[in-house]
Amino acid sequence: MTSPQQHLTIAVIGLGSIGGVVAGCLAAAGRHEVIACVRRPLDRLTLEQPQGAVEVKLAAFTDPARVEKPADWVLLCTKTHETESAAPWFERLCTSQTRVAVLQNGIGHVERVAPLTRGATVLPVIVYYNGERLSPDHVRLRQGFDRDIAVADDEAGRDFARLFDGTPLRVRTSSEFAALVWQKLLINAVANPITTLTLQRQAVLRRPDVQELCRRILNEAVAVGRAEGIALADDAGERALATLFCFSGELGTSMYFDRLAGRQLEVEALTGAIVAAADRHGVPTPLNRALLTLLRAINDAAAAGKPP
Ligand SMILES: NC(=O)c1ccc[n+]([C@@H]2O[C@H](COP(=O)([O-])OP(=O)(O)OC[C@H]3O[C@@H](n4cnc5c(N)ncnc54)[C@H](OP(=O)(O)O)[C@@H]3O)[C@@H](O)[C@H]2O)c1
Known part of the structure; x- marks a missing residue:
């Protein structure tokens, strides 16, 4: 089981409006190693959040072949129709121990993503915050709901929620997910x-x-x-x-x-x-x-x- 104290490797696939915000928040908190999986080079990101703007350094890869080790967590933040294009990232990042959180709208997250993830556990995530990519290295977080993210109230969901301790993102677990x-x-x-x-x-x-x-x-x-x-x-x-x-x-x-x-x-x-x-x-x-x-x-x- 994942311990919240462990220093984990979290790969974020897609640094658009949603992925930029989660990657920025996790990197700024500094508790875990954050890897950005992107299509265009990037070495830092400015995150505008209600508490003010922060600039964070990011380890970013544009080529899945350069990724050296599997991740504990993979956060998929592409649009739903871009999911299959992330297959080469999953190939390098996933083992059966990896958990893949799918931060996408719609339904059928597991059916869409599980065939690509080499036996990793796939976890649907509902995103409530508003993310806006102002430029490729600049994103804005707006918080309009009483929570920013929701996951199922199970072991994987609770472990996912703990990843965000110390960040401005409020993750709610729900038994009525x-x-x-x-x-x-x-x-x-x-x-x-x-x-x-x-x-x-x-x-x-x-x-x-x-x-x-x-x-x-x-x-x-x-x-x-x-x-x-x-x-x-x-x-x-x-x-x-x-x-x-x-x-x-x-x-x-x-x-x-x-x-x-x-x-x-x-x-x-x-x-x-x-x-x-x-x-x-x-x-x-x-x-x-x-x-x-x-x-x-x-x-x-x-x-x-x-x-x-
Ligand atoms: N934006 C919101 O406020 C919001 C709120 C709730 C839910 N959602 C949902 O969240 C999901 C993500 O939306 P978004 O608004 O963040 O979309 P987005 O701004 O279009 O970002 C998607 C990102 O994924 C990247 N990408 C696509 N395929 C990739 C690949 N194979 N490898 C690496 N990167 C790849 C894109 O790269 P490029 O930059 O190279 O195109 C882009 O940066 C969607 O399902 C959306 O409906 C969004």
């Missing part, structure tokens, strides 16, 4: 597609007609979650909307920013996962299916290099 994953999915299932399709920030969700559409999209998704055996409350959809309305309408979503930048969208792990689960259980989801068709069309255009 599967429901939390779906509650986060519900938020993403409306905010991301609607801001992306309308090319408007979250203020668009406050329009009465859009709110009504959101409710119907959420009702479908809640029915799917329940068919999957997830204990979602009757007001789970309303709570997702209420959570969204706590935030400024000026905020975008990651899918919205990805569309503006002509990047691939995280469609399959969000709306795609809802529709796939609906198909498994025979639950009708015409609105989510329509969103999925439109988002896939945007993704195909982005892949073909067509501007948004």
Whole structure:
């Protein structure tokens, strides 16, 4: 079992908005050896956090072949559709003793990642903080929820939480983790597609007609979650909307920013996962299916290099 006092090796794959923040927080705390697995060279990172900005030195690798030893922990912080591209990192970093924490939105973390990780334990993680990459070596942490990260309340989850002792990131363990994953999915299932399709920030969700559409999209998704055996409350959809309305309408979503930048969208792990689960259980989801068709069309255009 991992002891919190041990000096562990933690590899962070992908130093974007989320990975930059976790790598910066862990490196600044100085309790563990942090290795950054990146596609572009980097030797230091500036982290803006509520307590002020810190600059940390990072040991970064751009070539998996240069990694000399397996890691105790690997934190996967790529977008969901970039997961397979991380396979060469897992090849070097993982043994059956390694734990791989997947800091990605959506569902199906274990199914997506476990085939790549050489028998390592895979741990789904819900991220609540807002990360923003201001430049390749500069990230900002914003804390809008009462916790920053959630994991299951099991041995791996508790060990993961201890990695963040001494950092500003508040990790909560939950015995109702599967429901939390779906509650986060519900938020993403409306905010991301609607801001992306309308090319408007979250203020668009406050329009009465859009709110009504959101409710119907959420009702479908809640029915799917329940068919999957997830204990979602009757007001789970309303709570997702209420959570969204706590935030400024000026905020975008990651899918919205990805569309503006002509990047691939995280469609399959969000709306795609809802529709796939609906198909498994025979639950009708015409609105989510329509969103999925439109988002896939945007993704195909982005892949073909067509501007948004
Ligand atoms: N941003 C948020 O506030 C937020 C909040 C909650 C959840 N999430 C979720 O967290 C996950 C990560 O999102 P993000 O916003 O951090 O995305 P991001 O800013 O696009 O960062 C992803 C990073 O992964 C890197 N990467 C991709 N493939 C790689 C590979 N094979 N090897 C090394 N690095 C690789 C990218 O490198 P390049 O720089 O070279 O492209 C990029 O730096 C997503 O599932 C997202 O939905 C995000």
